[in-house]
Amino acid sequence: MAFTTTVLSWGVLLYADAYNETNELENAREAIKWATDYFIKCHVSKFEYYGQVGEGRIDHVFWRSPPRNERRRAFKLTRSAPGSEVIAETAAAMAAASMVFSQVNASYSQELLSHARDLYEFADTYREMYHRSIRDAGNFYRSYAGYNDELTWAAAWLYSATNEN
Numbered sequence: 536m537a538f539t540t541t542v543l544s545w546g547v548l549l550y551a552d553a554y555n556e557t558n559e560l561e562n563a564r565e566a567i568k569w570a571t572d573y574f575i576k577c578h579v580s581k582f583e584y585y586g587q588v589g590e591g592r593i594d595h596v597f598w599r600s601p602p603r604n605e606r607r608r609a610f611k612l613t614r615s616a617p618g619s620e621v622i623a624e625t626a627a628a629m630a631a632a633s634m635v636f637s638q639v640n641a642s643y644s645q646e647l648l649s650h651a652r653d654l655y656e657f658a659d660t661y662r663e664m665y666h667r668s669i670r671d672a673g674n675f676y677r678s679y680a681g682y683n684d685e686l687t688w689a690a691a692w693l694y695s696a697t698n699e700n
């Protein structure tokens with residue numbers, strides 16, 4: 536979800552004129568904001584981020600929308616149970632989206648950037664593969680390659696948004 540949001544934001548930044556000419560700029564911003572509003576809700580404090588809602592086996596067994604399942608356990612990443620892939624990937628999304636909103640909603644843009652900074656610090660300071668903290672994720676979306684690519688991706692987007700080394 537965070538990767539998709541980053542790529543959608545990247546497209547808007549690169550092809551703003553094309554989105555505008557086809558009258559899709561507003562729709563694109565709305566789609567991005569739907570995701571970033573969700574990420575804001577998941578990021579309940581500086582070092583607490585809900586990285587998964589629902590359980591793989593339960594959600595995959597029934598042919599219906601996961602929110603209709605009775606059990607919707609939420610898994611939170613913390614300092615003692617961190618998860619750098621998910622948190623850094625979300626930091627990248629927040630930084631990219633902050634650039635999308637910089638001209639249209641300065642306060643929202645700043646809010647996103649502030650989450651991006653905190654999430655990056657969280658992911659970088661408390662480094663751990665996320666499926667070790669959210670064990671259920673290991674059955675479906677295990678991190679095989681580790682978190683260095685996500686940390687780098689987040690750092691690049693933060694640099695893009697702030698110009699800070």
Ligand SMILES: *[C@@H]1O[C@H](CO)[C@@H](O)[C@H](O)[C@H]1NC(C)=O
Nearest residue numbers: 551552553554555556560638
């Ligand atoms: C979108 O296009 C219109 C007219 O084609 C132009 O007036 C407007 O400034 C453009 N907006 C953006 C955000 O590029």
Ligand SMILES: *[C@@H]1O[C@H](CO)[C@@H](O)[C@H](O)[C@H]1NC(C)=O
Nearest residue numbers: 568572639640641642643644
């Ligand atoms: C900016 O974003 C905030 C947060 O979503 C929203 O409450 C506010 O109405 C937005 N302002 C404008 C001008 O769109």
